[in-house]
Amino acid sequence: xxxxxxxxxxxxxxxxxxxxxxxxxxxxxxxxxxxxxxxxxxxxxxxxxxxxxxxxxxxxxxxxxxxxxxxxxxxxxxxxxxxxxxxxxxxxxxxxxxxxxxxxxxxxxxxxxxxxxxxxxxxxxxxxxxxxxxxxxxxxxxxxxxxxxxxxxxxxxxxxxxxxxxxxxxxxxxxxxxxxxxxxxxxxxxxxxxxxxxxxxxxxxxxxxxxxxxxxxxxxxxxxxxxxxxxxxxxxxxxxx
Amino acid sequence: xxxxxxxxxxxxxxxxxxxxxxxxxxxxxxxxxxxxxxxxxxxxxxxxxxxxxxxxxxxxxxxxxxxxxxxxxxxxxxxxxxxxxxxxxxxxxxxxxxxxxxxxxxxxxxxxxxxxxxxxxxxxxxxxxxxxxxxxxxxxxxxxxxxxxxxxxxxxxxxxxxxxxxxxxxxxxxxxxxxxxxxxxxxxxxxxxxxxxxxxxxxxxxxxxxxxxxxxxxxxxxxxxxxxxxxxxxxxxxxxxxxxxxxxxxxxxxxxxxxxxxxxxxxxxxxxxxxxxxxxxxxxxxxxxxxxxxxxxxxxxxxxxxxxxxxxxxxxxxxxxxxxxxxxxxxxxxxxxxxxxxxxxxxxxxxxxxxxxxxxxxxxxxxxxxxxxxxxxxxxxxxxxxxxxxxxxxxxxxxxxxxxxxxxxxxxxxxxxxxxxxxxxxxxxxxxxxxxxxxxxxxxxxxxx
Numbered sequence: 135x136x137x138x139x140x141x142x143x144x145x146x147x148x149x150x151x152x153x154x155x156x157x158x159x160x161x162x163x164x165x166x167x168x169x170x171x172x173x174x175x176x177x178x179x180x181x182x183x184x185x186x187x188x189x190x191x192x193x194x195x196x197x198x199x200x201x202x203x204x205x206x207x208x209x210x211x212x213x214x215x216x217x218x219x220x221x222x223x224x225x226x227x228x229x230x231x232x233x234x235x236x237x238x239x240x241x242x243x244x245x246x247x248x249x250x251x252x253x254x255x256x257x258x259x260x261x262x263x264x265x266x267x268x269x270x271x272x273x274x275x276x277x278x279x280x281x282x283x284x285x286x287x288x289x290x291x292x293x294x295x296x297x298x299x300x301x302x303x304x305x306x307x308x309x310x311x312x313x314x315x316x317x318x319x320x321x322x323x324x325x326x327x328x329x330x331x332x333x334x335x336x337x338x339x340x341x342x343x344x345x346x347x348x349x350x351x352x353x354x355x356x357x358x359x360x361x362x363x364x365x366x367x368x369x370x371x372x373x374x375x
Numbered sequence: 376x377x378x379x380x381x382x383x384x385x386x387x388x389x390x391x392x393x394x395x396x397x398x399x400x401x402x403x404x405x406x407x408x409x410x411x412x413x414x415x416x417x418x419x420x421x422x423x424x425x426x427x428x429x430x431x432x433x434x435x436x437x438x439x440x441x442x443x444x445x446x447x448x449x450x451x452x453x454x455x456x457x458x459x460x461x462x463x464x465x466x467x468x469x470x471x472x473x474x475x476x477x478x479x480x481x482x483x484x485x486x487x488x489x490x491x492x493x494x495x496x497x498x499x500x501x502x503x504x505x506x507x508x509x510x511x512x513x514x515x516x517x518x519x520x521x522x523x524x525x526x527x528x529x530x531x532x533x534x535x536x537x538x539x540x541x542x543x544x545x546x547x548x549x550x551x552x553x554x555x556x557x558x559x560x561x562x563x564x565x566x567x568x569x570x571x572x573x574x575x576x577x578x579x580x581x582x583x584x585x586x587x588x589x590x591x592x593x594x595x596x597x598x599x600x601x602x603x604x605x606x607x608x609x610x611x612x613x614x615x616x617x618x619x620x621x622x623x624x625x626x627x628x629x630x631x632x633x634x635x636x637x638x639x640x641x642x643x644x645x646x647x648x649x650x651x652x653x654x655x656x657x658x659x660x661x662x663x664x665x666x667x668x669x670x671x672x673x674x675x676x677x678x679x680x681x682x683x684x685x686x687x688x689x690x691x692x693x694x695x696x697x698x699x700x701x702x703x704x705x706x707x708x709x710x711x712x713x714x715x716x717x718x719x720x721x722x723x724x725x726x727x728x729x730x731x732x733x734x735x736x737x738x739x740x741x742x743x744x745x746x747x748x749x750x751x752x753x754x755x756x757x758x759x760x761x762x763x764x765x766x767x768x769x770x771x772x773x774x775x776x777x778x779x780x781x782x783x784x785x786x787x788x789x790x791x792x793x794x795x796x797x798x799x800x801x802x803x804x805x806x807x808x809x810x811x812x813x814x815x816x817x818x819x820x821x822x823x824x
Contacts, residue, residue: 192665192824209669215662232671274666 142167143313144189144207144282149198151184151337158184159195159337166282166313168203171304173328174317175366177375180334182317183212186284189315205281212286214271218260222251222270225259229274245273249303265296269303276307283307285316289323301327325362333366335375392736396748418455419475419516422465425458426482434489443485446530450523454478462502469506473766476516477504503620517620547599568595631704636788637758639696640721643689644750644781647722651685651729652742655816659737665824674820678813681733682726689725693718697792706792713791713798720805721787724780727812734819757782780808 142165151159159181166172174182187193189200190209216225226242235241246252249269259267268288275283288304289297297320305327308314318324324331325345333341333348341348345362352365355372387394432444457474459465465477479502490496503520505513544550549563562570575588658664658677668674697706697714729746736742756776759769776782783804790798 190669192669209666211662211665213662215666217661217663229666229671232667 143203143205144315145201146189147199147201149185149188149195149200151181151188151193152196157337159188161198162334162337162339163198164332164339164342166315168281168313169308169311170313170329171308171327172313172315173324173331174315174334175319175321175324175331176334177370179336181337182334183286184337185334186286186315186317190284203281206278208275208278208280208283210272210275210283210285210288212288212290214259214267216259216267216270216274219258221256221258222246222262223255225270226273226277230277233278235277241277245277248276248306249273263296265292265300268292268296268300272300272303276312280312282313282315285314287317287319289318289320297323321363321366333369335370335373340373341369396745418453419519420457420473421454421516421520422457422459422468422474422477423451423454424460424462424465424477424479427480427484428482431482431485434485441534443488446527447480449526450478450520453519453523466504469504471766472506472760472769475506475760476520478520479503500619505620564595564599568592568599571595632706632792633789635697635700635704635706636785636792638700639693639718639788640757640781640784641750641754642696643693643718643721643784644725644754645746646692647685647689647725648729648732648746648750649743650688651681651726652733652736652746653739654684655681655730655733656737656739656742659823660739668824675813675817678727678730678734678816678820681730682723682809682813685726685729686719686722689722690715690718693722710791714788716802717784717787717791717798720802720809721780721784724783724805724808724812727809727816728780731812731816731819734816734823737823753779753781757785777804778808780805783808 144166145164147163149159149162150157162181162185164172174185176182184193186209188195190207192209217228220228223242223246226245227238230238230241246255249272251266251269251273254262254266259270262270272283272285272288275285285304289300292300301323304314304316316328328345330343331341331345331348332339341351348369349360349362349365352369352372353359356368360368427443433440433442435441457468459468459477462477462479465474465479468474469477481499481501484499484501487496487499491498501524503517505516545561545563547564549561549566551558551560571588571592575585575592578585578588655678658667664677667677672680694714700706701708732745732749733742736745753776756772757779759772759776783801787798787801787805790801
């Protein structure tokens with residue numbers, strides 16, 4: 135990865151990924167700025183997880199390049215990547231050590247504070263609710279104090295109350311300057327929390343811009359004002375998806 | 376119901392590894408059980424070198440012609456005879472594992488036997504060669520041959536005793552004796568005593584000859600009485616044929632130590648393979664693998680850590696087992712450093728096999744199942760004795776067995792637990808297997824996440 139330009143903390147250009155004959159990503163580019171919330175939406179199989187995996191450095195693109203700022207890129211997978219038999223604190227301590235944090239105790243303490251999990255620190259992860267487990271999952275992604283945080287469907291399998299609490303936490307991160315790029319199946323979450331939305335379908339980027347601009351684009355195409363979710367469905371239908 | 380069946384068949388069709396295991400495993404186990412049953416403690420394959428000329432198979436015992444081949448028949452009935460021409464050829468067959476042992480009947484066996492039974496020479500010696508790499512196998516062959524030689528010895532002893540007794544009777548009571556086609560009258564001690572008493576009685580009472588004859592008469596009487604006692608003594612004469620044993624290959628491991636080596640090898644295999652396979656697959660099931668290999672730890676580093684974990688646990692278990700076994704089996708504590716070396720190398724090789732299983736199966740349950748299903752054939756193949764199957768099949772079994780760490784572990788532990796040398800080769804074998812299985816595991820990790 136190269137260093138990003140002044141305009142963005144993370145820039146991807148012309149990303150292509152193939153799995154055999156199937157093309158998962160076709161020439162996808164994006165730019166994310168400091169403190170921005172970028173939502174990636176699209177139907178199933180659109181390439182959202184593949185794009186995030188490539189941005190996280192887990193998969194290599196067949197073509198294209200990625201440049202980042204000087205900070206780390208944190209990654210939070212869709213399913214909690216934590217050890218269920220370890221306690222919350224043990225998980226945080228383990229990954230803090232693997233991340234080679236200079237002060238492990240202080241890092242763990244800070245994450246317990248940020249995730250509001252101090253009172254559950256000694257509990258095994260397998261005893262936590264889905265929401266709290268996802269908090270631990272995100273906390274591990276934040277251990278390295280990343281400049282960019284990649285979240286793959288962070289609110290999947292959470293009930294509405296847990297979702298609200300999770301988004302409060304994510305918004306607070308963005309307010310502190312962390313760039314958050316997240317994929318979601320819950321389209322209203324893109325409209326409500328995203329500064330920008332990136333629409334993917336069949337590995338192709340169809341739109342990249344603010345939610346209001348997306349609604350305007352669809353209204354111009356269809357000739358009627360639609361709310362965001364209906365506009366998204368119409369947008370895809372109009373393009374044969 | 377019908378659609379459930381169709382669904383299950385579709386799932387099976389899309390699980391080629393599972394189907395292959397389901398088909399191949401019973402076949403493999405059946406074949407192994409078949410070998411075990413057909414090659415059990417029946418007739419051991421023994422190479423026989425018969426150097427005795429066809430014209431010299433009979434010996435003369437007191438005028439009676441005894442066919443040595445008839446006396447040796449029980450021995451040949453008890454073994455699966457593989458006739459070879461030279462002693463060198465027989466030793467090579469033992470070394471190569473084509474036969475369990477070799478029996479050499481020297482050319483002078485009949486002449487020496489004839490001389491020994493007539494009291495004019497030493498007993499003949501038959502030479503037996505073993506492959507001692509498997510003490511259980513060696514004991515089996517040793518017992519079979521020695522038991523049959525003992526039977527032959529007993530039969531010969533009976534014949535020798537009968538002839539000797541007839542001589543003693545002749546000396547005691549007198550009679551006819553045939554030698555080289557001529558017949559002789561033998562007076563006998565009994566008649567000699569009677570004649571002497573007659574001469575003594577015929578002498579005048581004042582004759583000094585009466586007193587001189589008295590000790591001669593007493594000697595004849597005592598000699599006859601003592602010859603009566605010699606009969607039972609002859610029944611217990613020793614062994615006309617001696618057995619001289621040689622070890623062609625392998626050490627001199629006591630059977631108990633060998634059993635301990637096998638017990639520890641089986642334990643090591645199960646503990647290490649299961650733990651290594653399970654702990655690696657668990658990283659994927661916990662979704663932690665991708666997070667870990669995203670710069671926190673290298674894939675090879677992760678494999679080495681799992682091998683280390685499983686190895687450490689199994690070395691401790693192996694040591695505890697050996698310490699426990701040492702209460703019942705005489706184990707050489709002076710070679711503790713060799714025990715440790717054998718355990719560490721074995722654990723590393725089994726650990727590498729385990730992570731390969733874990734990386735291939737990718738799921739804890741599948742990894743555990745594969746580890747269990749593989750363990751039994753690996754152990755059985757590693758213990759198929761040479762000579763139990765045809766040489767071609769045995770070579771194939773050795774190649775397959777050599778690809779897994781079990782046989783090399785048994786060899787390493789066998790060397791460590793006996794006073795024989797040669798631990799270097801099995802340790803090198805284990806080190807190579809460790810690297811090979813680690814490489815396979817590393818390749819399998821490409822599709823692990």
